[in-house]
Amino acid sequence: MKVLVTEYLRINLDTEKWECRRCDHVLNSARENYKRSLRVYDRDPREIHKPLLDTKLYSRTYSPDPTWCRILEYYCPQCATMFEAEYLPPGHPPVYDIEFDIDALKLQWKDRTQVKEPVIGPDLALEKVKMGRAIHASHQHGHSHT
Amino acid sequence: MNDAQLSKDDKALLDKFLADNRLFLGPDPEIMRNHGVQPRSALEERALATKLDPHQINHVRGLIHAALSESFTMVNQMGAAPGAKWGDLVTAIFTAQGDLAMIAPHGIITFAACCFYPIRFIIKNWVDDPTVGVKEGDGFIHNDARYGGVHNTDQSMMMPLYYKGQLVCWLSSTIHEGENGACEPGGLPAAAESKYDEGIKMSPFKVVENYQLKRDLVTFLQNSVRDPKLQLEDMKVKLHAVMRLGERITAILDQFGEELLTGTLRMHLEDTEAEVRRRIREMPDGTTRVLQFMDSTLRENALQKISCAITVKGDRMICDFRGSSPQFMNRSVNTNVASFKAALCTGLLQNIWPDLPHTMAVLSPIEILTDRNSVIDAEGEMPQAMSLMPMFKACVAWNVPMSKFNYSLPHRYTAILAPQYDQAATFIYGGLNQHGDVTGNFCGDINGMGQGARSHADGEHSVSPVFGFMADSGEHEINEEDTPIIRLGAQRIAKDRIGFGKYRGGMGYEQIATARGSGMWGFMTGCEGSKFSSAQGLFGGYSCPSYQLCKIKGVNIFDELKKNPRIVDVFDIVQLMNEQPLPGKYTSQDMGMTFELCTEGEVYMICQGAGGGYGDVLERDPELVMKDLREDLMSHENAVDIYKVVYDKEQLVVDVEATAELRSAERRARLARSKPYDEFVAEWVTPEPPKHLTYFGSWNDNREIWAQNPAINMTVKMDADKLQGFYMPNPKDLRIAELEGEVGALKSKLEACVSATKK
Numbered sequence: 001m002k003v004l005v006t007e008y009l010r011i012n013l014d015t016e017k018w019e020c021r022r023c024d025h026v027l028n029s030a031r032e033n034y035k036r037s038l039r040v041y042d043r044d045p046r047e048i049h050k051p052l053l054d055t056k057l058y059s060r061t062y063s064p065d066p067t068w069c070r071i072l073e074y075y076c077p078q079c080a081t082m083f084e085a086e087y088l089p090p091g092h093p094p095v096y097d098i099e100f101d102i103d104a105l106k107l108q109w110k111d112r113t114q115v116k117e118p119v120i121g122p123d124l125a126l127e128k129v130k131m132g133r134a135i136h137a138s139h140q141h142g143h144s145h146t
Numbered sequence: 147m148n149d150a151q152l153s154k155d156d157k158a159l160l161d162k163f164l165a166d167n168r169l170f171l172g173p174d175p176e177i178m179r180n181h182g183v184q185p186r187s188a189l190e191e192r193a194l195a196t197k198l199d200p201h202q203i204n205h206v207r208g209l210i211h212a213a214l215s216e217s218f219t220m221v222n223q224m225g226a227a228p229g230a231k232w233g234d235l236v237t238a239i240f241t242a243q244g245d246l247a248m249i250a251p252h253g254i255i256t257f258a259a260c261c262f263y264p265i266r267f268i269i270k271n272w273v274d275d276p277t278v279g280v281k282e283g284d285g286f287i288h289n290d291a292r293y294g295g296v297h298n299t300d301q302s303m304m305m306p307l308y309y310k311g312q313l314v315c316w317l318s319s320t321i322h323e324g325e326n327g328a329c330e331p332g333g334l335p336a337a338a339e340s341k342y343d344e345g346i347k348m349s350p351f352k353v354v355e356n357y358q359l360k361r362d363l364v365t366f367l368q369n370s371v372r373d374p375k376l377q378l379e380d381m382k383v384k385l386h387a388v389m390r391l392g393e394r395i396t397a398i399l400d401q402f403g404e405e406l407l408t409g410t411l412r413m414h415l416e417d418t419e420a421e422v423r424r425r426i427r428e429m430p431d432g433t434t435r436v437l438q439f440m441d442s443t444l445r446e447n448a449l450q451k452i453s454c455a456i457t458v459k460g461d462r463m464i465c466d467f468r469g470s471s472p473q474f475m476n477r478s479v480n481t482n483v484a485s486f487k488a489a490l491c492t493g494l495l496q497n498i499w500p501d502l503p504h505t506m507a508v509l510s511p512i513e514i515l516t517d518r519n520s521v522i523d524a525e526g527e528m529p530q531a532m533s534l535m536p537m538f539k540a541c542v543a544w545n546v547p548m549s550k551f552n553y554s555l556p557h558r559y560t561a562i563l564a565p566q567y568d569q570a571a572t573f574i575y576g577g578l579n580q581h582g583d584v585t586g587n588f589c590g591d592i593n594g595m596g597q598g599a600r601s602h603a604d605g606e607h608s609v610s611p612v613f614g615f616m617a618d619s620g621e622h623e624i625n626e627e628d629t630p631i632i633r634l635g636a637q638r639i640a641k642d643r644i645g646f647g648k649y650r651g652g653m654g655y656e657q658i659a660t661a662r663g664s665g666m667w668g669f670m671t672g673c674e675g676s677k678f679s680s681a682q683g684l685f686g687g688y689s690c691p692s693y694q695l696c697k698i699k700g701v702n703i704f705d706e707l708k709k710n711p712r713i714v715d716v717f718d719i720v721q722l723m724n725e726q727p728l729p730g731k732y733t734s735q736d737m738g739m740t741f742e743l744c745t746e747g748e749v750y751m752i753c754q755g756a757g758g759g760y761g762d763v764l765e766r767d768p769e770l771v772m773k774d775l776r777e778d779l780m781s782h783e784n785a786v787d788i789y790k791v792v793y794d795k796e797q798l799v800v801d802v803e804a805t806a807e808l809r810s811a812e813r814r815a816r817l818a819r820s821k822p823y824d825e826f827v828a829e830w831v832t833p834e835p836p837k838h839l840t841y842f843g844s845w846n847d848n849r850e851i852w853a854q855n856p857a858i859n860m861t862v863k864m865d866a867d868k869l870q871g872f873y874m875p876n877p878k879d880l881r882i883a884e885l886e887g888e889v890g891a892l893k894s895k896l897e898a899c900v901s902a903t904k905k
Contacts, residue, residue: 003430003554007601007648007685007761039820042830048788049679049691052642052720058734060694062643065677067838068441068449071688072830075820080813082686082762087679089439089449089839091832093846098550100432101459108430112556120602121558124500128615129606132233132252 001114003105005098008076008083009034013106023079033096035074038083040094043071045087171349173292177266178484181491182510183245183415190241193409206402206410210239210248213394217387218250221319224387226379228625229299229322232590233617237391239411240316244269246506247315247411254614255495255504256537257320259488261302262506263294264350265316268304278352282308285354285385287367289326290347291485297533298326298344299333303384305354307392309399314407317391319384324587327371328531330741331576331586336444336672337740338529339476345531346370354385372576372584418507423461425499426511428555433457434547438539440521441678443477444532444738446877448855449678450479450521451843452539456547465490466515468866469848473524475871480524481533483516489540490514492613496541498548500560500615517851519869521842528871532672538568541612542681545598545758549684564598564605564651564684566612567755569673569737571595571693573659576741577667579629589631589657590620591754596652599645599687599760604770605652607639608754630664633657634703635717640753642720642781646788647687647759648766653779654754658717660703661744668744671695671752673737680755687759694734695752696723701730702747719751763788764809768800834863842872 001013010019011030018027018034027037044066051061064087072086072094086094152160186194217237221230229235236253240246244265249258268286272278286304291297302320306313328335328345338344346367353363359381367381368374399407438452450471457464473480481489491509495502502508516523522536542565549562576586594608611617622633635658645651661667674680679689696719706713706728713727726732728749737752744750768791774780775798785791790812792804820826834852835841841854844866853862853872857880864870 006550006553036823038823039817040823040826040830041816041820042826045679048646048688050642050783050787053694053696053734054724057732058723060676060692060734060736062691062693064679064692068447069439069678069692073816073820074686074823075816077817077822080816082764082816085683085686085688087439087682087689088437089678089835089841091830091836092437093831094827095435095437097435097547098432099434100430104431108428115554115556118553118562118601119556119558121561123600123603124560125496125563125615126561126597126606126609128500129610132610132615133618135252 001109003109004115004118006083008081011100011102011105013109016102020076020079020081022081023076025076025078030100030102034098035094037077038074039077041073041075043073045069045071171271174267174270177263177270178294178482181484181487181506181514183419183507184243186412187243189408190412193405194412196405196409198406198409198413202402202406203410203413206398206406207414209398210395210410211251213391214239214248214250215252216394217319217391218253220387220390221321221383224383225321226376226383227321227323228587228590228620229324230380230383231618232593232620233614234322235320237319237387238317239391239395240265240318241411241415242313242315242408244316245415247414249504252615255492256296256488256613257300257302258318259491259506259509260291260294260296260485261304261318261320263484264288264302265304265318267293268350272350272352280306280313282306283354283356284352285388286350287353287381288348288350290349291530291533292482293349294484296485296488296537297334297531298328298347299324301348301380301384303381303388304350305388305392307395309396309404312404314399314404315395315411317388317395319387321380321384323376323380325371325373325376325576325585330670331372332574332588332670333586334534334574334588334672335531336478336670336738338478338531340527341529344529353381357389359385372586414503415505415507418503418505419511421502422508422511426458426463427461429458429551430554431459434550436543436546436682438543438682439678440479440535440539440674441676442674442736442738443474443479443874444535444672444674445477445740446840446874447677447736448840448842448874452522452536452543453844453848454543454547456551458551462513463511464513464515467522468515468517469844469851470517471521471842472851472853472869473519473521473528473871475528475873477874478529478531479533479535480521480528480530481536482525482530483514483523485530485533485537486522486540487514489537489613490543493541493544496615497563498544498552498560517866517869519871524871526871534570534672535674538570538612542566542568546682546684562601562684564645564647564687564758564760565682566598566757567595567654567681567690568612569675569680569693569755571654571673571737571752571754573631573657573750573752574670574672575629575631575668577630578664580663585629589625590618591657593617594619594637594655594754596654596681596690596755596757598681598684598757599647599649599651601760602649604649605757607652608637608655609652630661630667632660632662634660634749638718639779640719641779642784643691643693643753643756644780644784645681645683645688645690645756645759646763647683648761648763649687650759650774651681651690651757653756656719656751656753658719658749658751660747660749662704662746666743668741669750670741671737671739673752675755676736681758683758684760686762688763689758690756693737693753693755695737695739695750696732696734697751698722698728698730698732698749701728701749703728703749704747719753722751764790764812768793768802768805772798772800
C-alpha cells in the first residue's frame with residue numbers, strides 16, 4: 001500500500017519509506033524528515049524573480065533582497081525533480097514540514113483502497129467567486145459589468 | 147487579601163461587589179479568547195428535545211439564507227461607502243446567546259466571525275445593566291477591534307430580535323466604512339503609534355432605540371470622522387437592512403415557530419462542528435508546518451516570523467502559532483487573537499473547505515495556540531489599525547500545511563491550491579475632493595489579488611480579495627466623479643511578475659494613479675513584500691516576486707500631456723520607470739508608505755500581486771509557456787531561463803526534442819550544484835539571526851524569541867511565554883542621525899583639508 005503525500009512524494013506503508021513519485025527512487029524512512037534524503041541548493045532569488053527595473057537606477061526592482069531572502073530548492077537525488085522551493089532568511093533552519101504518525105497511517109489505510117493517481121477536487125473556491133461576481137453583476141447599482 | 151480567610155457568603159459578597167464596581171468594561175478576555183460555540187442554552191435544549199423534522203430544518207435554513215441574501219443586497223445597493231459598493235460587507239444571524247450561525251451567502255466571512263464577540267459583550271454587560279438594558283427595537287453599534295472586529299474601519303449594527311416578548315436571536319450588518327477619524331485619512335493608519343491614533347473607538351453601545359437612530363449619538367460620531375455624510379447614511383442603511391432581516395425572520399417565526407428557528411440555528415452549528423471533526427478524522431495523524439515572513443512594519447523593514455504547526459490526532463486539530471514575532475508597541479501591524487482567529491476561519495472556508503456553511507462552527511472545534519503579546523495575539527495599548535498584515539497571512543496560513551494533510555485523501559472537497567497573494571495592494575486616499583468635501587477611503591483594487599496555482603491548472607488572474615469570495619474591483623469612472631483620483635493605468639496585468647511553477651499563480655494588475663482638481667490630496671499604501679516574497683508556492687512552485695511602490699514626483703502629468711500627448715507611449719510601470727519619459731524624480735521604494743501629499747499630476751504606481759506557483763517549473767507544459775507568451779504575460783527571457791523551453795520566437799512553435807534535452811541538462815545541473823541535505827544544513831544554519839537583519843520571532847527553537855534591530859544595536863532573546871512588546875525608533879530620527887553623521891564626517895574632512903591647506 002502506497003499513500004500519496006504531495007505532488008512528488010508518497011509513503012510506502014509496507015517498507016515504511018518515502019518514495020519519489022516521478023522516478024520511484026526509494027528515499028529515507030517515512031518516520032524521518034524526507035528532506036534528509038534530498039539534495040538542496042541555496043538559490044539567489046534574483047535568478048528566479050529577475051530585476052525588472054534598471055538596477056543602476058533603483059535598488060528595489062521586483063526582486064527579493066538576497067540579503068533578506070533566499071530560496072532553498074530541494075531536488076530528488078535521482079531525477080532532480082524539485083519537490084519544494086522554500087523561502088527563508090539566510091541561515092534560518094529549514095522547516096520540518098511533514099511529520100506523520102506512520103503507525104496511525106497504517107491503521108487508517110487498512111480498509112481504504114489505494115489511490116494511485118491524485119483526485120482532482122472540484123474548483124469550489126473559484127466557482128464561488130464566479131457565482132458571486134455574476135450575482136453582483138446582475139444588480140443594478142450604477143455601473144455596468146459588460 | 148487572602149481568599150482563604152473569607153467565608154463562602156463573604157466571598158460571594160466580595161465577588162458581587164467587584165463585579166458591580168468594575169471601573170472600566172474593557173475588552174473581556176473571557177469573551178475575546180473563546181472562539182468556540184457555547185454549550186446549548188435551555189431554549190436550545192428545549193427546541194432540540196422536540197425531535198425537529200430535518201426536512202423542515204432544511205427548509206427554514208433556506209428561508210434564512212434568502213433573508214440574509216436580501217439584506218446583503220440592500221446594503222450592497224444602498225451603502226454609501228466604497229466598500230459597500232464592492233461587496234466588502236456582510237449581514238448575519240446569531241443565536242440568542244451570541245453564536246454566529248449563518249451569514250449572507252456572499253458576504254465577508256471575517257466580519258461576521260468577529261461580530262459575535264461584541265454581541266457576547268452586550269449580553270454579558272448591558273442586558274442587566276439598568277442604565278443600558280436590551281429591549282425590542284434597540285440597536286448597538288461597534289467598531290473597536292479590541293472588542294471583536296477586523297479593524298476600526300468596519301462598523302457593525304447589531305440588533306436583538308424579540309418574538310412574543312422573548313429574545314430569540316441577534317442580527318447584524320457590517321460594512322468596511324473606510325474613514326474613521328484616525329491620524330491618517332481612510333481608516334487604515336499605518337502611522338498610528340498607539341491605539342489613540344486609530345480614530346473613533348466604539349465599544350459596543352446603544353445607538354438605536356425603538357428602531358430609531360439616536361441623533362445626538364449619530365452627531366457625535368459624525369463629528370469624529372472626516373466624512374460625516376457617509377457616517378449618517380451608512381448607519382441608516384445598516385439599520386434598515388437589519389430591520390428588513392428582522393421582518394423576514396419574524397415571518398419565519400410566525401410560520402414555523404420559535405423552536406424550529408432556534409433548533410435550526412443550533413443544528414446548523416452542531417452539524418458543522420460534527421462535519422469538521424469528521425474531516426479532521428479522515429486526515430493522517432501527525433504534524434505539518436509552514437513558516438511565513440512579513441518584511442515590514444509599514445514604517446520600516448523588519449522581518450516578522452509567523453510560525454504555524456498543525457497537528458492532527460484523531461478528531462482533534464491543534465494549530466500552534468507559538469514562536470511568532472513579538473508585538474510592536476508603536477507600530478500598527480499587530481492583531482488581537484480574536485481577529486486573527488476570524489481570519490483563520492475565513493481562510494479555512496475560502497481555501498480548504500469552501501463547501502461548508504459559513505459559520506463560526508467551522509473553527510470552533512480547532513484549538514489555536516499562540517504566545518501572548520505576540521504580533522498575532524497583541525494586547526494592551528498597542529495599535530492594530532493595520533492588523534490586515536498578519537490577518538491576511540492567517541487567511542493563507544492553511545494552504546501549504548493542509549495540502550500536505552489532504553493530498554492523500556480519496557476524496558477532496560476542493561482543488562488543492564497554492565496560497566493567494568496576501569497584501570492589501572491598493573491606494574488609500576484622503577483630502578479635499580473636487581466638490582469641496584473632506585473624505586478618506588480606499589480603492590476597490592484591493593479585491594484583485596491573484597489566485598494561487600491549482601494542482602491541475604494555473605491560478606486565475608486578479609480573482610478576488612484574500613478575505614472573501616465576492617467583491618468587485620470598483621468602477622474607476624465612478625471613483626473619478628467622487629474623488630480627484632485619475633487613473634492613468636488600471637487593470638493591466640503586471641507582466642513577468644509571476645509565481646512560477648508547473649502551474650503558475652494567477653497574476654495581479656498594475657495601478658497607476660494621480661490626482662487633479664484638489665489643493666489638498668494624498669495617498670498612502672499599506673503592503674509588505676518588497677524585500678521578502680509574500681505569496682508562497684506549493685510543492686516546488688515558486689512564490690510571487692517582491693513588489694514596490696514606484697513614484698514620479700515633481701511632475702504634472704497633465705501639463706506634460708498637454709505639451710506632448712505622445713510623451714508616454716503606454717502607462718506601463720516598468721517602461722515608465724526604465725525609460726523615464728517624463729521629467730521629475732523617479733523612486734522605487736517599500737510598498738508601505740504613510741500618508742503623503744500628492745501635488746496635482748504626480749504619479750503613483752503599485753501592483754496587485756501574483757499567487758504562488760504549484761509544482762516544478764520543468765514540468766510546465768511547453769504549450770502553456772507559449773500561451774503565456776502569446777498573452778504577453780511573460781518575456782522570452784523567463785520562458786527560456788525559468789521554464790527551459792526551446793521554441794521559435796517568431797512563431798512560438800515548441801521544439802519538443804530540444805526542450806526535453808534542455809530540461810534534462812537542467813536536471814543534471816541541479817544535481818551538480820546541490821548538496822545532500824545534512825551537509826547543506828551543517829553549513830547553512832546559523833545559531834541566531836544574522837546581525838544585519840532586523841528580525842523578530844523564533845529562530846531554531848519556538849520557545850526562544852529573538853528581537854533584533856541593528857538600527858539601534860538591539861538584540862534581545864526572551865522566553866516565548868514571557869514575551870514583551872517592542873518600540874521601534876522613528877525612521878525620520880534614524881535618517882536625521884544618519885545625515886548628521888554624514889555632515890559630521892564631511893565637516894571633519896573639510897577641516898582636515900583646510901588645515902592641510904594652511905600648512
